[in-house]
Amino acid sequence: MTKQVYVLLYSVGKDSEGIHSLELAGKTIVLMFENKDDADRYCGLLEAQDFPCPSVVSIDREEIEIFCTQSGYENRFVEAGFVPENDEDRLLLVPPQQNRETSYSQQKEEDKDEGLDDFRRSLEGLI
Numbered sequence: 001m002t003k004q005v006y007v008l009l010y011s012v013g014k015d016s017e018g019i020h021s022l023e024l025a026g027k028t029i030v031l032m033f034e035n036k037d038d039a040d041r042y043c044g045l046l047e048a049q050d051f052p053c054p055s056v057v058s059i060d061r062e063e064i065e066i067f068c069t070q071s072g073y074e075n076r077f078v079e080a081g082f083v084p085e086n087d088e089d090r091l092l093l094v095p096p097q098q099n100r101e102t103s104y105s106q107q108k109e110e111d112k113d114e115g116l117d118d119f120r121r122s123l124e125g126l127i
Helices: 036-048 061-071 103-126
Strands: 004-010 021-024 027-033 055-060 074-078
Touching (some): 027 036, 055 061
Parallel strands (some): 027 074
Antiparallel strands (some): 004 027, 004 055
16 A cells, blocks of 8 residues: 655646745755645645745655656655654755746746847847
């Protein structure tokens, strides 16, 4: 029998569906919570810090581990009653204070900046 874990997903069921992850020491980490209440609490902390609020979704642990391996991510299992032993462990219970821009958002900003540069050059050409 496979074990269910809880993960944090954004835009569930849509083409833009994504999973919540952390960047730790250059690695992308996906959290798998044993306890739904811990996952719900983590979502509440994200929302309190003005992060987008993900949905807590139950998923087969083996399925998410395969997804992480195929995507080049690491996964961290947060067991019920988990007690952090260091700063990195604390991030498994409390999200970081700032959000890292997603590559999609960064690309949109770069495209916007490039468009502004092109517009400026065309205006300068008129002078």
